[in-house]
Amino acid sequence: MPLIAEVFPVEKDDFVTAGEASAKIKRTLKKLGVDSALLRRISVCSYEVELNLVIHSLGGTIDFQVTQDSVMLLVKDRGPGIANLELAMREGWSTAPESVRMMGFGAGMGLPNMKRNADEFDIKSEAGVGTEILMKFRLK
Amino acid sequence: MVIRRIAELLEAEVILGEDKLDMEVDMAFSSDMMSDVLAYVTGRTVLLTGLVNEHVIRTAEMVDLECIVFVRGKLPTQEIIDKAKENGMVLLATTHTLYCTSGILYSNGLTGIGRRK
Numbered sequence: 470m471p472l473i474a475e476v477f478p479v480e481k482d483d484f485v486t487a488g489e490a491s492a493k494i495k496r497t498l499k500k501l502g503v504d505s506a507l508l509r510r511i512s513v514c515s516y517e518v519e520l521n522l523v524i525h526s527l528g529g530t531i532d533f534q535v536t537q538d539s540v541m542l543l544v545k546d547r548g549p550g551i552a553n554l555e556l557a558m559r560e561g562w563s564t565a566p567e568s569v570r571m572m573g574f575g576a577g578m579g580l581p582n583m584k585r586n587a588d589e590f591d592i593k594s595e596a597g598v599g600t601e602i603l604m605k606f607r608l609k
Numbered sequence: 610m611v612i613r614r615i616a617e618l619l620e621a622e623v624i625l626g627e628d629k630l631d632m633e634v635d636m637a638f639s640s641d642m643m644s645d646v647l648a649y650v651t652g653r654t655v656l657l658t659g660l661v662n663e664h665v666i667r668t669a670e671m672v673d674l675e676c677i678v679f680v681r682g683k684l685p686t687q688e689i690i691d692k693a694k695e696n697g698m699v700l701l702a703t704t705h706t707l708y709c710t711s712g713i714l715y716s717n718g719l720t721g722i723g724r725r726k
Contacts, residue, residue, distance in 0.1 A: 484664075487664070487667070488664070488667035488668075488670075488671075491667075491671060492667070492670060492671075495670070495671065505673065509651070509671075509672055509673055512671040512672070513647050513671055513672060516647065516667070516668070516671045517647060570642075572643075572660075572662060572664055573641060573642055573643035573644070573660045573662070573664055573665065573668070574642075574643055574644050574664070575644065576642045576644035576645055576648075577644070578644040578645060578647065578648040579644065581648075582644075582647055582648045
């Protein structure tokens with residue numbers, strides 16, 4: 470049984486509230502006394518994935534769960550799926566439009582950065598269907 | 610380096626956090642890309658940037674950045690300042706460019722983040 474379980478919906482193109490789910494996740498984990506270096510890694514991953522949902526997806530959810538020994542972020546979207554996952558995992562490769570770059574994002578660092586910061590990282594994607602990302606962090 | 614020294618060297622305006630100027634930072638990171646801030650920043654770092662929007666504050670919050678220097682004379686809106694205040698941040702503004710801001714601080718002993726492996 471998870472100690473904490475919460476699902477955050479994230480909508481496409483909603484740049485105004487982008488990051489609010491991650492800010493809540495960070496506050497929750499801080500209250501639980503999670504070590505600051507680990508907290509930073511989790512926050513970077515949740516914020517990157519939340520921004521990806523806003524920028525690239527048709528909308529989706531972040532399922533946040535905390536157990537005695539781990540933190541899990543399970544992210545699912547409603548599409549459109551990633552055409553070339555190998556390219557998407559490459560640093561510097563991005564399909565973000567210029568408008569997103571003007572806001573300071575879309576440098577092609579998101580997915581590789583999540584992979585580097587999570588203790589476990591798994592991504593599944595099907596073009597025309599959607600993407601699912603699972604990230605786990607060990608608390609002990 | 611204490612933030613007060615950074616403000617002096619850059620002849621910067623203190624927009625927020627006058628009471629936190631004695632806080633120490635160990636490194637600086639210069640970028641207008643928040644994606645890169647998320648990928649590089651660790652430790653007690655000051656962010657030097659010419660990007661002024663609310664995502665800068667949100668990004669800083671995620672990586673525990675406590676001091677931001679806006680360069681090229683860019684000034685944040687009240688909304689941005691309020692958001693930074695909620696997070697207990699220090700905001701400075703200088704008319705120097707990003708290159709010169711970085712150079713002034715580096716030549717006075719504030720190092721950068723090392724190359725990523």
